[in-house]
Amino acid sequence: MPFFTIFTSTYNRAYILPQLYHSLCMQTCKDFEWLIIDDGSKDNTYSLVEEWINKCKKFSIRYYAKENAGKPRAINDGVKKAKGKYFFMVDSDDRLKPDAIEKMRRWCQEIDEEEQIIGVGAVRGYPDDEYIKGVAPHVNQAGWVDATNLERQKYNLDADMCEAYKIEVFKRFPMAEWKGEKFAPEQIALNEIALAGYKVRWHSEIIYICEYLNDGLTKGSKKLEKNNPMGYAMMYNHMLKYPNLSLKRKLYIAAQHIALSIYGHNPGYIWKSNQLKYTVLMLPIGVGLAIRRKRQLKEV
Missing domain, CATH: 3.90.550.10 (Spore Coat Polysaccharide Biosynthesis Protein SpsA; Chain A)
Structure with a gap:
C-alpha cells in the first residue's frame, strides 16, 4: 500500500x-x-x-x-x-x-x-x-x-x-x-x-x-453559480449549521439559500433549511434576491 x-x-x-x-x-x-x-x-x-x-x-x-x-x-x-x-x-x-x-x-x-x-x-x-x-x-x-x-x-x-x-x-x-x-x-x-x-x-x-488560470474554477466563480445554483444553495444551507454566527450573518445566509433555491427551480429545498426560523423570517427578502440574481447572472 x-x-x-x-x-x-x-x-x-x-x-x-x-x-x-x-x-x-x-x-x-x-x-x-x-x-x-x-x-x-x-x-x-x-x-x-x-x-x-x-x-x-x-x-x-x-x-x-x-x-x-x-x-x-x-x-x-x-x-x-x-x-x-x-x-x-x-x-x-x-x-x-x-x-x-x-x-x-x-x-x-x-x-x-x-x-x-x-x-x-x-x-x-x-x-x-x-x-x-x-x-x-x-x-x-x-x-x-x-x-x-x-x-x-x-x-x-x-x-x-x-x-x-x-x-x-x-x-x-x-x-x-x-x-x-x-x-x-x-x-x-x-x-x-x-x-x-x-x-x-x-x-x-x-x-x-499554484497559478490561477483563466479556465480554472476559481476565476469562473460567477459562472459556476449560474450553472450550479443548487450546489451553492446547499452551501448556504449548510452554513446555517455553523456555530457562533451573528444574527445578521444568519439572516444573510438564509436569504441566499432561499434566493438560490428559487433561481435553481427547486423552491422545495427552502423548507429543508437547517435553521427554519431564520428562513421563514427572510422569505420575502430571499424572493427579491432571487429576482435580482436572475437579472445579474443573465449577464455572466
Whole structure:
C-alpha cells in the first residue's frame, strides 16, 4: 500500500498537466501512487497519460476516464478507488516542490495515531514563493497549529491550502452532489468534517505551487453559480449549521439559500433549511434576491 494517493481530477488540461507529472518525478520520496480521474476531456489527455504509465518506473499511475460530471463526483470516485493511506488532492494546473511528499509523509506520521486529527495541511504559494494571502499562517514555534476547517481564518489559513486526509475517515464525508449539476463547493464536506470535531494539523511551509488560470474554477466563480445554483444553495444551507454566527450573518445566509433555491427551480429545498426560523423570517427578502440574481447572472 502506498502511503499517499495523490489525486488529480482533470478536464482538458493536457497542455499543462506535464508540469505536475514532472514535479512528481522529482519528488525525494516516492511513497505514493498518482490517481487521475479524467472528467470527460476532449483533448489528448489519454495519450499523454498512457505514455507516462508505460515509461514511469518511479511510482504507480492509474488513469480512469469518465463522462464529464464535475469535480465533486470525480473526487468521490477517486476516494473510492484510492489505495493510499492518505488522500492528497493536487489540481491539474499546479505542481509540488521536490520535497513536498517527503515533508507531508513525516508530518502525517506525527499525527497518525491521533484520532481527532484527520490529516495534515500545508501552504499553497505562488511561483515566486509568496504566500497567496500575503502573510504567513499563525503557528506555534514548531511551525504548525491544530485547527478545524471552520477555524482557519483565525490562524491566517483562509487562503488556499493543500491537505492530505486519512482515507478511512475522509471517505465518511463525501463531496456534496446535486443531480443535474456538476459543482458544489468543497467546503460543504470539509466543514462537515469540522462540525464532527476533526482537526487538521496545518503547517506554515509552502510545498505546493499554484497559478490561477483563466479556465480554472476559481476565476469562473460567477459562472459556476449560474450553472450550479443548487450546489451553492446547499452551501448556504449548510452554513446555517455553523456555530457562533451573528444574527445578521444568519439572516444573510438564509436569504441566499432561499434566493438560490428559487433561481435553481427547486423552491422545495427552502423548507429543508437547517435553521427554519431564520428562513421563514427572510422569505420575502430571499424572493427579491432571487429576482435580482436572475437579472445579474443573465449577464455572466
